[in-house]
Amino acid sequence: MTITAPRLGATSLLYESSKPRNIVNRGLTAVAAMFSLIAVLPLILVLIYVLIKGGASIHPRIFFELPPPPGLSEPKGMGNAIIGTIAVTAIGALVSIPVGIGGGIYLAEMGRTTKFADAVRFGVNVLSGVPSIICGLFVYALVVNTRVIFGESFTAVAGGISLAVLMLPTIIKTTDEGMKLVPHELRLAAYGVGASRFVTITRVVLPAAIAPIATGVVLAIARAAGETAPLIFTCLFSPFWPDWERGLGLLAPVATMSVQIYNFGVMPFETQRELAWAASFVLVVLILGANLLARWLARFTAR
Amino acid sequence: MGAGSGPARFTLRQKTPSERLVDQGFVHLTRLLASMVGVVLALIFLTVLLQSLFQGNLSDIFDAEHGIWHGVHSAANEDTLGLLWGALPEFGLSFLSHTRWDPVRDIYGAFPSIYGTLLTSLMALAIAVPIGVGTAVFLTEDYLPEKIRTVIGFMVELLAAIPSVVLGLWAFFIMEPFLRQVLFLPAHHLLGWIPFFSAVPTGPNTASAVMILVVMVLPIITAISRDSLNQLPIELRQGAYAVGTTRWGTVMQILVPAAISGIVGGTMLALGRALGETMAVTMIIGNSTNFNVSWFSPGGTIASLLANQFGEAEGMQVSALYYAALVLIVMTFLVNVAAQWIVRRLSLRYE
Numbered sequence: 001m002t003i004t005a006p007r008l009g010a011t012s013l014l015y016e017s018s019k020p021r022n023i024v025n026r027g028l029t030a031v032a033a034m035f036s037l038i039a040v041l042p043l044i045l046v047l048i049y050v051l052i053k054g055g056a057s058i059h060p061r062i063f064f065e066l067p068p069p070p071g072l073s074e075p076k077g078m079g080n081a082i083i084g085t086i087a088v089t090a091i092g093a094l095v096s097i098p099v100g101i102g103g104g105i106y107l108a109e110m111g112r113t114t115k116f117a118d119a120v121r122f123g124v125n126v127l128s129g130v131p132s133i134i135c136g137l138f139v140y141a142l143v144v145n146t147r148v149i150f151g152e153s154f155t156a157v158a159g160g161i162s163l164a165v166l167m168l169p170t171i172i173k174t175t176d177e178g179m180k181l182v183p184h185e186l187r188l189a190a191y192g193v194g195a196s197r198f199v200t201i202t203r204v205v206l207p208a209a210i211a212p213i214a215t216g217v218v219l220a221i222a223r224a225a226g227e228t229a230p231l232i233f234t235c236l237f238s239p240f241w242p243d244w245e246r247g248l249g250l251l252a253p254v255a256t257m258s259v260q261i262y263n264f265g266v267m268p269f270e271t272q273r274e275l276a277w278a279a280s281f282v283l284v285v286l287i288l289g290a291n292l293l294a295r296w297l298a299r300f301t302a303r
Numbered sequence: 304m305g306a307g308s309g310p311a312r313f314t315l316r317q318k319t320p321s322e323r324l325v326d327q328g329f330v331h332l333t334r335l336l337a338s339m340v341g342v343v344l345a346l347i348f349l350t351v352l353l354q355s356l357f358q359g360n361l362s363d364i365f366d367a368e369h370g371i372w373h374g375v376h377s378a379a380n381e382d383t384l385g386l387l388w389g390a391l392p393e394f395g396l397s398f399l400s401h402t403r404w405d406p407v408r409d410i411y412g413a414f415p416s417i418y419g420t421l422l423t424s425l426m427a428l429a430i431a432v433p434i435g436v437g438t439a440v441f442l443t444e445d446y447l448p449e450k451i452r453t454v455i456g457f458m459v460e461l462l463a464a465i466p467s468v469v470l471g472l473w474a475f476f477i478m479e480p481f482l483r484q485v486l487f488l489p490a491h492h493l494l495g496w497i498p499f500f501s502a503v504p505t506g507p508n509t510a511s512a513v514m515i516l517v518v519m520v521l522p523i524i525t526a527i528s529r530d531s532l533n534q535l536p537i538e539l540r541q542g543a544y545a546v547g548t549t550r551w552g553t554v555m556q557i558l559v560p561a562a563i564s565g566i567v568g569g570t571m572l573a574l575g576r577a578l579g580e581t582m583a584v585t586m587i588i589g590n591s592t593n594f595n596v597s598w599f600s601p602g603g604t605i606a607s608l609l610a611n612q613f614g615e616a617e618g619m620q621v622s623a624l625y626y627a628a629l630v631l632i633v634m635t636f637l638v639n640v641a642a643q644w645i646v647r648r649l650s651l652r653y654e
Contacts (some may be wrong), residue, residue, distance in 0.1 A: 021549050028551040029446070035437030039525060040455055042518040043462040046473050102336030110330055111337070122643070123340040129572070129639035130347060130632070131579020133606050137354075137613065137628050138347045145360035165343055172340065196322045198329045219464075226466025229581040229606075233613055258468050262582060265472045280469045287464050295457070 047284070054281025057274040067239055067255075067264070073271045078279055080241050084156065084254040085283075087242070088235060089225045091160025091250070096167040097217060103168075104175020104213075109201055121176075128169035135162045136230035144234055149251065156242075156254040159235030163227060167220040174216025178209040215294045222290035226283050228258040237263055257283050351632060354625035358387040358618055389622030391629070398626055404592035404608075406616070411623035413605065415594040417630060420604040423509060423584065424577035427516035432570055434517075435524030439566075440554055442525075443532040456529065463522035471586035474515040475507070479587060482511060487599055502597035507589035509602035515583045520573035527572065531565020532558060564649035571642030575635045581606040605631040 016022065065077025103120065111117035139162035144153050182205050190200040206213075235254045242249025257279040264272040264279075318326070350361065357364050357375065364371050364386060375386045390398065390411055401412020438459065442452050487504035494500040504510070539561060543553040559566070589601020590611045603611075605627050613624050 021552065025549040025551045028554075032437045032441040032444075033446070035434045036441045036455060038434055039438040039462075039521055040458050042521075043458050043465070045477070046462075046465060046470065049473055049477055050469065099336050099339050102333045103340060106330075106333035106337035110333055116334075117337070120337045120340055123344050125643055126636060126639055127340055127344055129575045129579075129635050130344075131581065131606060131635055133579065133581040133609050134347065134351070134628055134632055137609065137625065138350050140613075141350045141354050141361055141625075142346065146362040165347075168340065168343070172337075196318060197326045198322075201329070222464060226464075226468070228466070228468040229610060232610060258466060258582075261468045261472055262586070265468075265475065266586065276472060280472055283466055284469060287466065288461065291461060291464050 050277070050280045050284050053277040054279075054284070057278040058281060062275075062278055066241065067260070067275055068271050069239070070267065070269055070272065076271055076275070078255075078257065078260060078275055080238065081255040081257045081260045081279060082282065083242060083249075084235070084238075084256040085225055085258070087250060087254060088156050088159040088163060088231065088256055089221060091157060092163030092167055092224050093217075093221055095161060095164035096171055096220070099164075100168050100171025101175050101213065103172045104179065105201060105206075107172065107176040108179035109205065120172075124169045124172050127165075128173070130165075131229075132166055132227055133229040135165045136233045138162070139165070139230065140233040150247070152246070152251045154234065154236040154253040155247075156235050156250045156252070157247075159231045159254070159256070162230035162234050163224040166227060166230060167224050170216055170220040170223070171213075174220075175209075175213050178212030178216070179205055181212065182208045211297050211300050215297045218290050218294045218297065222287045222294075225290075226258055226287055228262050231256055231259050232262070235259070348632065351625050351629050352391075355389050355391040355622055355629050357389045358622050387618075390619060390626040391622075393619070394623070394626070398623070399630065402594040406612075406620050409619045411620070411626075413608070413623075413627045413630065415592055416603050416605045416608045416627060418594065419509065419588070419602045420578055420606070420631070420634070423512050423516055423588070423602075423604055424574055426513045427520055427577050428570060428574055430513070431517045431520045431524055431573065435521050435569075435573075436528050436559070436566060438521075438525045439528035439532055440559075442529050444550065444554070456526075459522050459525050462518070463526070466582075467519065467580060468582040468586070470515055470518060471583035474511060474583060474587045478514065479507060479511040482514060487511075491599060498596045499598050502595070502600035504599040507587050507601055508599050509588060510598040512584045512588040512602070512604070513598075515587055516577050516580060519580060519583060520577050523573040523576060524566075524569050527569025528562065528566045531562040531569075534565075535561050564646050567649065568642050568646035571638055571645060575638040575642065578635050578638065579606055579631060581610050585610040 059076075061075075062077045062079075063082060064079050065075040066080055067078055068074055068076060107117050107120060111120075139158055143149060143158045143161060144155075147153055149155055149157050186204055186208060187200055190204045195204070235256060237259050238253045238255045242254055243252040246252040260279045261276045261283075265276040267273065353361065353364060357371070371386055375388055394401070394411060398411060398413055399417060400414050401410075402414045403410055403412050404415070405411070441447075442456055447455075483504050487508075487510060491500050491502075491504060502508075535558060539557050540553055543557045548556070584604055585607040588603060588607050590603050590607055591601040592603055592608065595602060609624055609628060609631075612620070616624055
């Protein structure tokens, strides 16, 4: 068997731009660049429209007045929805942060490699994949329809619970991962000077991991603030100010900005549509701000 | 060291009983909190299952006088008070294949919604995967300076943070009218003889729901593909360049196959998200419960059916909607489990 060595021409090692593979190479580069443009384009377009259309209807009184009855143009505000979003998101955070951080502590510190911890991690992944509308139906069946909360049906509390279900997986995951990043030596040092487990975790490990945990919590809250599907059937909507008589307004149906966008956006009234864009503006600014804050927190840790 | 001094002075400090109590209590507390995940999951599944098995609300089902303890009656028996069977026993598996959703006669078949769910999600993936992976490659190669790439990556991630209801509003007023003129009408005129393009696009329709789903799943695919491409060892690239491959030869034959576990896993997660996506789809799909083969006619998904009808539903319809929700839960659960399995199974380890 003879092996013929390929004859190398003098130019074969030089770059030939007309070779098919080099043409393909350039073509694919152009395609990838175009894809990146397509990927970024929707964000830019959404931001432009929300900022222009929403920004045009932003006026100080929007924060202090109620939405108009259908067909009228006065008053023109959404103060109730802003209060509602803050209240419902706060309830969700109050329920999910302790449970999530506690569960995350268990995963990272107590049961790290146990079967139970693996099962919980699996459950966290499954729970984060549960569609948000299912969360709404679940809380509706369990809390709203059975009237377990002081005999009330649609309440801000029920909405908060459904948001808590959505926030829980994110918070557990970030707590688990954040605490795993803390060097083991810190724990050994704490045990070495005689600290108990409780003191080690709450005074040494948790403060060391607080930045990634805070990042996760901020992102979870930002996501929850924009959620609509779980709120339609739990807090419903209300065109009035919160009813302070009923548990500071928390035991009554409450308006939120996200549901306002859904309800008002498709109404045939100009004022309502303007208010939907205004609510989009406030939500988007809020969420972009939260993301920038989370990014800043993450950089804060990296230092 | 003196003979008597060591042990006596340096005796290991014993934990006080109160400290031990606090420690144990803390362990139990965190275990309890961690198990909340399982409790919530089980409750979600059981609640939806019970509601699709029986009519009425949960407190009626477990009511002492008329509840489940006293037997269940068929819907045909009008005089019986108490618990009635729900949609799951009434329609069984034919619920999945029947095309008629008729609240007036209480006949429910969810095939159009299930078909719509699968169709919109899969078509959105078919469009978003090439774009997302292409973007991920573009962001991990050194075409642009590091800073610009970081900014683009951040912008794509921001897109994931925009609430779906805002995207729905934008799709309803801006995207759909624009695409109708630029894409849907020309496609209808050119390819109208194909059943998929047969209806004249006049407003919210299935195709625009696909488009907004593309926008929503793109960040997930891009972010996860970029992360798994970034984690590949530099030696792979160096080896490929050393034998004279072009840049795209390296990408296509070395890098993407090596990162395939992350890419497929991200795609499956995106599929799970697309299946359950509610608000944007509800606002743009037109919400029809009739089966229609054309992509330019109003359609529906399970999630949009729930969002649209649940508020005004009563009796058997509520139960049928919970049955549809059960189908959706099972679908997303299977997709998510498959995603985790694929990532674990396909991931290559480099030492």
